[in-house]
Amino acid sequence: MSGYQLRAAIAEHLGHFWAESFGQIYPSLARLERDGLVRRVGTGRTSGSTFELTPAGRAALADGLATPPESVPPRNGVLLRLFFGDVLGVDGCRALLTDVAEQSRSALEQYARIRAGIEAEDGPERDSPGRPYRLMTLSAGEHSARAALAWAQECLAALSPARPPAAPPR
């Protein structure tokens, strides 16, 4: 692939859990070529060149995948705001939570479409070695979105009714 195609492929297939910018991709591609891990293989559809993994590159990939993922220090802006909910105010919290719920719902819809697409696959695609793993990453998104939705709804329920019920209008 070319750098451009690579970015498009990453956005399409890994979009839910990974992102790369051009500022990362092009220098990386240059470094990989210098180190003999990818090879410039020809000119693409327009003017750019496309790359492919060398055997050494494929080995380096397997190696990199085998290293344990480094845990990043967490930074959840929603939870931080909610933790200071008494400073933010109930309305602000509600807005935050309805947003989470909405985003979770729309993520779930998108995942359903993707799942339908994968499950409709037929022929050689159906037996591709990567298919089970695509389904697993998809399932991770589904679990995570369902959990976020359930949580947001639970919090909204806890927030909405004033526990001591006000006198109902009559």
Add this chain to the structure above:
Amino acid sequence: MSGYQLRAAIAEHLGHFWAESFGQIYPSLARLERDGLVRRVGTGRTSGSTFELTPAGRAALADGLATPPESVPPRNGVLLRLFFGDVLGVDGCRALLTDVAEQSRSALEQYARIRAGIEAEDGPERDSPGRPYRLMTLSAGEHSARAALAWAQECLAALSPARPPAAPPR
């Protein structure tokens, strides 16, 4: 609080979803003092000085909390590795997933302890305005950890016997 105490408080109370390093805290504290948002209030237990929010600082805090949280581009090392599961190999994937399951379980245990502590609160603590919000952030961790655990178990089940992965329930 002093910068040191601040870091300890963040690690203790926000540890599941936020982290700050000294390299962040001290320069920030200096900037906040320069801008009149915090005030140096005295010497702490040993030799350092402690700070408190000024009224302007409290207003700025409320303001900052009200701004919508910026969404960070996702970077999930586990899912990235799993996506390339056919390159990584089944054993590597299993190791990844058992790790997720283990970490989720231990997180759930810790959350249970924290929940017990909050629910055992009595007297003035029980009516503190921040209490419901502490419970909400805790609940977020619980939902998320449960979802991660369920997902990991589902994937492990799909991986262990030579069997096509079943769609998750629901």
Add this chain to the structure above:
DNA sequence: CCGAGCATGTAACACGTTACATGATTGC
């Protein structure tokens, strides 16, 4: 007296994004 914890700060470094500059090709 000494080690552990409290406390402060800086400097180097890595990372990653954004914006910008530039240009080729293709379809209308």
Add this chain to the structure above:
DNA sequence: GCAATCATGTAACGTGTTACATGCTCGG
């Protein structure tokens, strides 16, 4: 011809981490 898309790369900037340097004080 022109807009959209494909394509490449760099430079500035911000952010955050890590490691280091430093010193106090309190309990044993």
